[in-house]
Amino acid sequence: xxxxxxxxxxxxxxxxxxxxxxxxxxxxxxxxxxxxxxxxxxxxxxxxxxxxxxxxxxxxxxxxxxxxxxxxxxxxxxxxxxxxxxxxxxxxxxxxxxxxxxxxxxxxxxxxxxxxxxxxxxxxxxxxxxxxxxxxxxxxxxxxxxxxxxxxxxxxxxxxxxxxxxxxxxxxxxxxxxxxxxxxxxxxxxxxxxxxxxxxxxxxxxxxxxxxxxxxxxxxxxxxxxxxxxxxxxxxxxxxxxxxxxxxxxxxxxxxxxxxxxxxxxxxxxxxxxxxxxxxxxxxxxxxxxxxxxxxxxxxxxxxxxxxxxxxxxxxxxxxxxxxxxxxxxxxxxxxxxxxxxxxxxxxxxxxxxxxxxxxx
Ligand SMILES: Cc1ncc(COP(=O)(O)O)c(C=O)c1O
Numbered sequence: 001x002x003x004x005x006x007x008x009x010x011x012x013x014x015x016x017x018x019x020x021x022x023x024x025x026x027x028x029x030x031x032x033x034x035x036x037x038x039x040x041x042x043x044x045x046x047x048x049x050x051x052x053x054x055x056x057x058x059x060x061x062x063x064x065x066x067x068x069x070x071x072x073x074x075x076x077x078x079x080x081x082x083x084x085x086x087x088x089x090x091x092x093x094x095x096x097x098x099x100x101x102x103x104x105x106x107x108x109x110x111x112x113x114x115x116x117x118x119x120x121x122x123x124x125x126x127x128x129x130x131x132x133x134x135x136x137x138x139x140x141x142x143x144x145x146x147x148x149x150x151x152x153x154x155x156x157x158x159x160x161x162x163x164x165x166x167x168x169x170x171x172x173x174x175x176x177x178x179x180x181x182x183x184x185x186x187x188x189x190x191x192x193x194x195x196x197x198x199x200x201x202x203x204x205x206x207x208x209x210x211x212x213x214x215x216x217x218x219x220x221x222x223x224x225x226x227x228x229x230x231x232x233x234x235x236x237x238x239x240x241x242x243x244x245x246x247x248x249x250x251x252x253x254x255x256x257x258x259x260x261x262x263x264x265x266x267x268x269x270x271x272x273x274x275x276x277x278x279x280x281x282x283x284x285x286x287x288x289x290x291x292x293x294x295x296x297x298x299x300x301x302x303x304x305x306x307x308x309x310x311x312x313x314x315x316x317x318x319x320x321x322x323x324x325x326x327x328x329x330x331x332x333x334x335x336x337x338x339x340x341x342x343x344x345x346x347x348x349x350x351x352x353x354x355x356x357x358x359x360x361x
Pocket of ligand 1: 008012044073074075180182184185186187224226267269270294295329
């Protein structure tokens with residue numbers, strides 16, 4: 001039987017909020033004189049809740065409708081939590097590299113988790129293509145399904161208007177927003193909301209090497225949550241003033257520093273964003289900088305927070321540089337940390353297609 005929350009309301013009183021509502025707004029913490037953290041328990045709750053509530057309101061999520069999505073990350077967790085509160089079945093299509101702790105939690109929340117076979121990784125399009133195929137089959141199986149489509153649904157970025165409002169109400173005008181980029185929803189949506197009041201507010205996106213998001217070629221990536229192999233429709237490149245790329249090891253080291261310096265126990269995408277935000281804040285002491293920290297550290301206790309695991313990492317021993325290397329072409333960005341002045345341009349203005357017959361770069 002699916003769990004239902006006990007009633008917490010008495011007539012005439014404000015209800016105690018559900019966990020999924022309480023999880024939405026970040027805690028805003030001061031890390032340095034001009035550096036603030038927007039610290040989320042589970043950032044993906046923002047778009048998950050917004051998208052599902054809208055679907056509910058306009059009749060796309062009636063009882064009996066199954067919520068389906070392809071995800072192996074925190075968006076699935078947010079959907080599964082919402083499934084409990086809305087009393088809807090959730091079916092998630094994932095792959096063999098899904099984190100086991102997350103998998104157990106999803107199952108405990110009553111979600112069905114389907115995994116494409118490991119052999120799918122060898123096929124063209126890899127897991128991503130195999131997951132989409134399986135999702136299409138799942139949708140045929142049920143009479144009514146609703147798919148939130150976080151990568152293309154404009155309600156993903158739109159949902160962050162409330163985060164921007166919360167930041168502005170609490171901190172006042174913000175000069176720079178820094179955050180990791182996956183679907184693009186959180187950075188594009190929050191930056192748009194901040195710029196409605198502070199048009200000069202800069203947006204700095206943090207990506208990883210071999211991610212296609214900001215013009216690099218697709219390749220093997222270890223960091224999860226930021227960086228992508230396929231371009232998400234929700235990434236509006238024109239939002240970004242600067243882009244940084246960092247290696248997983250640099251992100252892990254920064255994650256530990258965030259914990260050691262500020263007692264903030266967060267995941268590695270938070271560490272990557274913190275690295276960049278701190279660097280920018282120190283170079284721009286008069287700018288008020290906010291950094292997005294999307295999830296907590298519990299899932300990474302056996303990896304990022306384990307000294308033995310970290311020192312056995314293939315990049316262990318690579319010192320974190322004081323500064324990134326500034327490049328004039330994203331395709332030439334060197335590891336372990338590089339930056340490029342994106343200048344709020346569309347992708348095709350930054351990465352001009354190579355003329356036919358030109359030698360490869
Ligand atoms: C832990 C974590 N950090 C960062 C991101 C990137 O956020 P967005 O998809 O809004 O770009 C994600 C996205 O799934 C994530 O799970």
